[in-house]
Amino acid sequence: MDAINEVGLHKASVVMISGKAGVSPAIINHHFGGKDNLLEATMRTVLKQLSDSVTERLKHVDRSDVVARLNAIVSGNFDDTQTESRVVKTWLAFWTQSMHDEALYRLQRVNEQRLLSYLRYELKQVMPKQQAVQVAKTIAALIDGIWLRGALKPEGIDVPEAKKLINDYIREQLECHCNVQLTAVPA
Amino acid sequence: MDAINEVGLHKASVVMISGKAGVSPAIINHHFGGKDNLLEATMRTVLKQLSDSVTERLKHVDRSDVVARLNAIVSGNFDDTQTESRVVKTWLAFWTQSMHDEALYRLQRVNEQRLLSYLRYELKQVMPKQQAVQVAKTIAALIDGIWLRGALKPEGIDVPEAKKLINDYIREQLECHCNVQLTAVPA
Amino acid sequence: MDAINEVGLHKASVVMISGKAGVSPAIINHHFGGKDNLLEATMRTVLKQLSDSVTERLKHVDRSDVVARLNAIVSGNFDDTQTESRVVKTWLAFWTQSMHDEALYRLQRVNEQRLLSYLRYELKQVMPKQQAVQVAKTIAALIDGIWLRGALKPEGIDVPEAKKLINDYIREQLECHCNVQLTAVPA
Amino acid sequence: MDAINEVGLHKASVVMISGKAGVSPAIINHHFGGKDNLLEATMRTVLKQLSDSVTERLKHVDRSDVVARLNAIVSGNFDDTQTESRVVKTWLAFWTQSMHDEALYRLQRVNEQRLLSYLRYELKQVMPKQQAVQVAKTIAALIDGIWLRGALKPEGIDVPEAKKLINDYIREQLECHCNVQLTAVPA
DNA sequence: GATGAATGAGCCTTCATTCAT
DNA sequence: AATGAATGAAGGCTCATTCAT
Numbered sequence: 001m002d003a004i005n006e007v008g009l010h011k012a013s014v015v016m017i018s019g020k021a022g023v024s025p026a027i028i029n030h031h032f033g034g035k036d037n038l039l040e041a042t043m044r045t046v047l048k049q050l051s052d053s054v055t056e057r058l059k060h061v062d063r064s065d066v067v068a069r070l071n072a073i074v075s076g077n078f079d080d081t082q083t084e085s086r087v088v089k090t091w092l093a094f095w096t097q098s099m100h101d102e103a104l105y106r107l108q109r110v111n112e113q114r115l116l117s118y119l120r121y122e123l124k125q126v127m128p129k130q131q132a133v134q135v136a137k138t139i140a141a142l143i144d145g146i147w148l149r150g151a152l153k154p155e156g157i158d159v160p161e162a163k164k165l166i167n168d169y170i171r172e173q174l175e176c177h178c179n180v181q182l183t184a185v186p187a
Numbered sequence: 188m189d190a191i192n193e194v195g196l197h198k199a200s201v202v203m204i205s206g207k208a209g210v211s212p213a214i215i216n217h218h219f220g221g222k223d224n225l226l227e228a229t230m231r232t233v234l235k236q237l238s239d240s241v242t243e244r245l246k247h248v249d250r251s252d253v254v255a256r257l258n259a260i261v262s263g264n265f266d267d268t269q270t271e272s273r274v275v276k277t278w279l280a281f282w283t284q285s286m287h288d289e290a291l292y293r294l295q296r297v298n299e300q301r302l303l304s305y306l307r308y309e310l311k312q313v314m315p316k317q318q319a320v321q322v323a324k325t326i327a328a329l330i331d332g333i334w335l336r337g338a339l340k341p342e343g344i345d346v347p348e349a350k351k352l353i354n355d356y357i358r359e360q361l362e363c364h365c366n367v368q369l370t371a372v373p374a
Numbered sequence: 375m376d377a378i379n380e381v382g383l384h385k386a387s388v389v390m391i392s393g394k395a396g397v398s399p400a401i402i403n404h405h406f407g408g409k410d411n412l413l414e415a416t417m418r419t420v421l422k423q424l425s426d427s428v429t430e431r432l433k434h435v436d437r438s439d440v441v442a443r444l445n446a447i448v449s450g451n452f453d454d455t456q457t458e459s460r461v462v463k464t465w466l467a468f469w470t471q472s473m474h475d476e477a478l479y480r481l482q483r484v485n486e487q488r489l490l491s492y493l494r495y496e497l498k499q500v501m502p503k504q505q506a507v508q509v510a511k512t513i514a515a516l517i518d519g520i521w522l523r524g525a526l527k528p529e530g531i532d533v534p535e536a537k538k539l540i541n542d543y544i545r546e547q548l549e550c551h552c553n554v555q556l557t558a559v560p561a
Numbered sequence: 562m563d564a565i566n567e568v569g570l571h572k573a574s575v576v577m578i579s580g581k582a583g584v585s586p587a588i589i590n591h592h593f594g595g596k597d598n599l600l601e602a603t604m605r606t607v608l609k610q611l612s613d614s615v616t617e618r619l620k621h622v623d624r625s626d627v628v629a630r631l632n633a634i635v636s637g638n639f640d641d642t643q644t645e646s647r648v649v650k651t652w653l654a655f656w657t658q659s660m661h662d663e664a665l666y667r668l669q670r671v672n673e674q675r676l677l678s679y680l681r682y683e684l685k686q687v688m689p690k691q692q693a694v695q696v697a698k699t700i701a702a703l704i705d706g707i708w709l710r711g712a713l714k715p716e717g718i719d720v721p722e723a724k725k726l727i728n729d730y731i732r733e734q735l736e737c738h739c740n741v742q743l744t745a746v747p748a
Numbered sequence: 749g750a751t752g753a754a755t756g757a758g759c760c761t762t763c764a765t766t767c768a769t
Numbered sequence: 770a771a772t773g774a775a776t777g778a779a780g781g782c783t784c785a786t787t788c789a790t
Contacts, residue, residue: 008287010197014764024772029765031770089286095339096283099276100195108339137336138329138352145332146324152282152295165325172359200780211755216782382661384571387784398751403786405749463660469713470657473650474569482713511710512703512726519706520698526656526669539699546733574759585776590761 001042005086009039009093040103043094046087047111053079054118067174069122070139074166077115077143078159088151115140126174135173142166188229192273196226196280227290230281233274234298240266241305254361256309257326261353264302264330265346275338302327313361322360329353375416379460383413383467414477417468420461421485427453428492441544443496444513448540451489451517452533462525489514500548509547516540562603566647570600570654601664604655607648608672614640615679628735630683631700635727638676638704639720649712676701687735696734703727 003012018025032038054076098104123132150157190199205212219225241263285291310319337344377386392399406412428450472478497506524531564573579586593599615637659665684693711718
């Protein structure tokens with residue numbers, strides 16, 4: 001990730017990467033079986049961290065407080081581990097690459113669906129399924145859109161602002177359109 | 188763009204590109220001065236088309252109908268010229284590359300600001316400046332987020348759904364929070 | 375020669391040369407039939423100037439004043455037309471190239487012999503033939519050696535010093551070893 | 562050097578050179594860091610051999626026998642390692658190239674100065690400093706001039722004749738003009 | 749006579765990968 | 770498990786030269 005951060009995936013040679021890691025280039029092939037697989041392994045780590053960030057936050061939130069749970073999901077997506085410059089650039093390289101690499105594509109797809117699934121689950125507590133699907137898509141798009149726009153700026157992602165914009169949307173969405181209480185009745 | 192679509196920017200060699208264009212590899216360097224500059228020139232064309240898509244649509248909308256104008260801007264961003272697979276993949280490669288190439292970065296920055304500027308201008312007709320800034324950011328993020336999520340799917344971008352999600356947000360935003368009429372009074 | 379002066383023969387492309395000349399690259403091939411032939415034509419011009427420099431000076435010197443005639447030959451070899459940086463670098467490129475190009479080699483050979491011939495002719499007026507041959511070789515070597523050493527310095531050739539060193543040698547040679555008068559008796 | 566000998570520096574491609582060496586082209590860049598640096602490394606070797614040739618000969622000559630020491634220096638400059646065709650052509654290519662390559666130029670400059678320095682040191686034992694400087698320059702020019710003229714002939718350098726011409730000059734110079742003994746008095 | 753557009757061949761260099769140690 | 774040396778394949782780019790105009 002440090003190599004990608006500095007020169008981009010394309011110019012991050014195995015020699016450079018192994019140099020930063022303090023090992024020989026050969027060992028990378030030995031362990032990972034090629035540069036492509038190294039990127040895949042790297043992303044598995046990052047995706048695991050993302051998953052952990054979200055589940056960890058959800059643990060500490062009451063299951064019936066939908067807004068808080070949605071906020072927790074959003075917050076997890078903007079965890080420090082995901083907004084560092086080196087991670088952000090690796091993500092973008094991963095996305096670009098996933099369009100031409102089956103293994104990476106599957107990884108990306110799983111992650112994409114997981115976010116939607118988390119969001120839908122919560123939203124369905126307080127609104128009709130069809131609407132929940134739509135709002136989930138919108139929230140997911142907001143997360144990715146803000147994340148992407150932040151990634152493309154040298155200042156990086158403004159995490160507090162990101163959370164504010166998305167959480168504002170969530171609150172308004174539930175206030176304006178739900179004739180239900182914002183806090184779901186416990187199942 | 189066809190070459191990027193098929194194998195990605197990295198593996199799209201000058202020979203492959205020139206082959207698709209039916210010319211010699213040398214002429215590409217002669218005219219564009221290298222592969223990097225070719226990508227830049229390509230993106231200039233795409234960005235011009237995006238700009239044209241938006242301005243063309245705005246021309247046919249009453250200046251006082253803010254919602255319609257915002258919808259036109261959104262629609263322009265999902266124009267056919269921007270949602271083709273080959274264009275979408277080129278965009279993503281461009282973004283990734285712009286993080287390590289000054290010339291590309293400037294291009295990307297200009298485009299980013301232009302969208303925000305268009306959105307803010309319209310929103311300020313019907314809401315306080317500070318709020319307009321925020322809503323503009325949210326709409327921009329939605330456009331990019333939905334665009335990105337669509338880009339990463341093999342089915343491509345679902346344009347009608349994209350417009351619906353974003354326009355819903357716009358309508359709700361103006362209905363819920365503006366004590367002004369949705370159609371601005373003519374100046 | 376300007377192109378060679380700036381970047382060396384190798385990197386002096388036909389485009390660069392034609393640019394400096396204010397013509398199209400194609401015309402160079404049309405007129406000279408290739409880059410190699412252009413170098414040959416250039417050297418023919420330079421060699422003609424060298425020849426003219428010497429003969430012109432000899433015209434103004436009494437045929438019986440051997441020392442003065444030798445000095446004139448030396449002086450001709452350090453004429454302004456031969457000691458400019460652009461000419462000097464072209465000469466050196468020519469020499470290097472002449473080892474692998476038959477046409478250039480012939481040109482170089484003719485010039486080499488001409489100098490020796492001039493020198494021998496004069497020296498034989500005042501010393502035995504065998505000795506004249508040797509001294510001629512030494513003078514020729516001095517001319518080329520000083521010229522070369524000057525060529526390799528950024529300050530260029532110090533012409534007055536060059537002439538002094540060589541003419542000193544000539545004078546001493548004729549003073550020390552010739553029991554003949556320094557001025558030959560008219561034939 | 563074999564490649565330069567056969568086709569000249571320009572046409573001596575890395576592939577040809579590596580072919581002659583029985584290795585892959587890539588290893589040349591790996592070890593030397595490019596074709597330019599390979600030439601530099603080659604010349605360092607040649608210059609070291611030249612330096613060794615001279616110092617080795619000087620070791621076996623009495624410090625007080627100035628003529629013999631000068632002859633030794635001359636002889637060292639016409640050592641077998643310096644007069645082979647492949648070395649001679651490499652030298653000439655090196656000179657030509659040194660005019661447009663900073664690293665090569667420094668190398669060339671050091672070598673040039675070293676010869677003058679050696680010569681001056683000996684000459685100052687038997688003549689005034691100012692005169693020693695001049696004679697040193699003349700001897701150096703003779704060495705280079707004869708070397709160059711020999712280089713340009715297909716027969717190559719006639720080493721015995723070269724030494725004779727230069728040593729004759731040295732002897733005459735010391736006989737004619739020095740009111741000192743040819744053999745310096747021991748310090 | 750002169751040119752601009754275009755090309756094909758070739759070169760230097762990079763780099764992921766292999767293999768003997 | 771780890772490495773240093775080495776390689777083969779490929780890529781971007783340059784350039785002398787050609788050709789229709």
